[in-house]
Amino acid sequence: MPLNVIIIGAGFAGLWAARELSGAAVDVTVIDRNNYHTFLPLLYQIGAAEIEPEQIAYPVRSILRKRKCIRFVRSEVHGIDIDANCVKITGGTISYDYLIIAAGSVTNYFGIPGAEEFAFPLKTLDDGIILRNHILSCFETAVHEKDIYARRKLLTFSIIGGGPTGVEFAGALSELIRGALRRDYHALDFSEVRVLLLDAGSKLLPSFPEVLGDYTKRRLTAMGIEVMLNSQAQGIERSGIRLKSGAAIPSATVVWTAGVRGAAMLHDERIAKTDAGRIIVTDTLQVPGHPRVYVAGDLAVIDGNPLPMTAPVALQEGATAARNILRDIAGLSPAQLVYRDRGAMVTIGRNSAVAIIRRWKFKGFVAWAMWLVVHLMNLIGFRNRILVMINWAWNYFFFDRAVRLILPACCDNPCERPCVPASGKCREVQV
């Protein structure tokens, strides 16, 4: 009887592991809470109403359709029993011979009071849709708001976190506002609209060379975004941000992109984790003491060699974990991860991006064109590539956004931060 491999998570790490295992003499089960894989590098464009959610998501079953012996289970994972070799899912338990945990990361609020309750995360497809609905609702409400303080609060959009997601979202949001929304809302005075990008540190994109961070700051500032460095949030409230400096920023929209932590998966004090909840693994991606349990992607951190939490790392780790399982079955010892650095790139806005590939730095139009090509090529599904390309061309040539619907309408009230807990609440009510 073939051995069982369970892969938790259908992100980049999980899918690349499954791909590596297909055709081998193992039974593979992929578990994910969603029935789709999300192309997270473009998630910020959902929040900024640039593309449709369906275009960066792809049904897992379609991806795995042609792979033999791979089955998909859509379920939450409620626990892992590392001694009994089984995974608890909704309505049952599945046992494994080998396990790859690729559950990824979740938003890290660092315990800032009010952040989880009042700030908008941008980490899942649902987050993106909720944020888009909220931003558009703020404009719909502001246009009828007579009180200038209330109106300005509705029109102040604060993004906390000067990393890639914060920068990309700030740029895209600014273009949405100065383009399509400015034409939609004649009655609004757009000098009242503010987009703020805050970071606790002293520079943007700290993982990039300083010259690119500086360029990014200049470009964002030229786009009308207020970049506030050395600004640490002390608390988030319904009405906005309180800074450590004592200043308060009234803002109906606080987007939190300041950090991530490992998804809660192995609740076992014998398993070593970092402060951010990432599981510490060997350079062969195995959990020390549990050679049949692998961790890959954002959730894994290699002892002594922490890699960035990016898609290229995740898919290389996923593939390596899978190959090590096959080596083990074949009686070989597992091989260590050979990480190939593919570089990194961040888009800022129209015709402007930064990229670093090996030692080469790029900025401006060249980096932007590279960014477009790389992201289009890597989107899963030929149809999605075409549709995203049409949307981008539309946005680019017409300075317009076609996707600005408040949809579904369950998220209605912009001042109340409505749907984020609501999606949880729907479930609470039903289960």
Add this chain to the structure above:
Amino acid sequence: MPLNVIIIGAGFAGLWAARELSGAAVDVTVIDRNNYHTFLPLLYQIGAAEIEPEQIAYPVRSILRKRKCIRFVRSEVHGIDIDANCVKITGGTISYDYLIIAAGSVTNYFGIPGAEEFAFPLKTLDDGIILRNHILSCFETAVHEKDIYARRKLLTFSIIGGGPTGVEFAGALSELIRGALRRDYHALDFSEVRVLLLDAGSKLLPSFPEVLGDYTKRRLTAMGIEVMLNSQAQGIERSGIRLKSGAAIPSATVVWTAGVRGAAMLHDERIAKTDAGRIIVTDTLQVPGHPRVYVAGDLAVIDGNPLPMTAPVALQEGATAARNILRDIAGLSPAQLVYRDRGAMVTIGRNSAVAIIRRWKFKGFVAWAMWLVVHLMNLIGFRNRILVMINWAWNYFFFDRAVRLILPACCDNPCERPCVPASGKCREVQV
């Protein structure tokens, strides 16, 4: 000072009225609860995961952007004071000189017990998304369901109502199941999947010539859909349908397309309405005794000349109501509606549709090609036309559906009819 015209509803009637009034010396306010116009003729394709919701919806502000003196208010309408000439909306009251009520229709459950609670309507964009999520969730649950009765219940999809919406949705759902889903769920035995189309009457498409109704029935049957005529529902339960005949149909999905009624708008016993809640108007579309109040679209029924509740009727009525307001301002008496019958068409499935235009009947490929052209041409927005065309071509040539995501994830539990009340619940919790 220019006179004020309020238009309630940004559907076909409301938008065509606004278009007619643009450029005239009046101030126009369009009120709608959504910030988008929905192209309802293609709504069933949302439920069947054929196209993305964003592609049949278009922001009202974009549509009205170039029209002078038209302002848009996104709000619920809470009441109309026909004596004081004002409309109550969320957070205020707007007064009018002329009013066009184009609030459309809502699902009519005819008081069938359990229908409103357990059946899925298909009348708004949210309905379509919820239904899509539910159907896909049924398959995800069924694939792990060991009990054959429970599994068959999950895989039985019942559509109540043999009118255009019921027929179109049954056909599209059957193609989704026999195409993409059959390839996705190897583990399922697709002989267990049933699609039922029930109607209380003795034929399908009663508003069409009998020969076309018969053709439709043959086509649907050939596609594997069980057409059950003379089958009246006595009650809908969580577990399925109870028929008047005493039979019970276990079915986790009951879609209700059996009827519509006028949206509740004028709560005034002096205003005459039909049993289905439609407001009875003169042939000039005025409310008798209230010459400055017009009704257009599904909500209006002309005394002695009831017209079908379709998009072509709605937009002609909207335009006529608007022109009558301009005539009144110019001192002319209002003109009666001159209705031009554009014909009617219903698509059944791949290469097959029925159409009637004047006295000519069409069926099969010709009718289907006409249907495609007419619907593509009438979609608002060049970009939407391209995207829908790509999706249709994809579906057609690859027998596939790309849009089959369970999204947003707040609608999770297929057996519980989760999100329909949940979207309401979100609001309850917050307001």
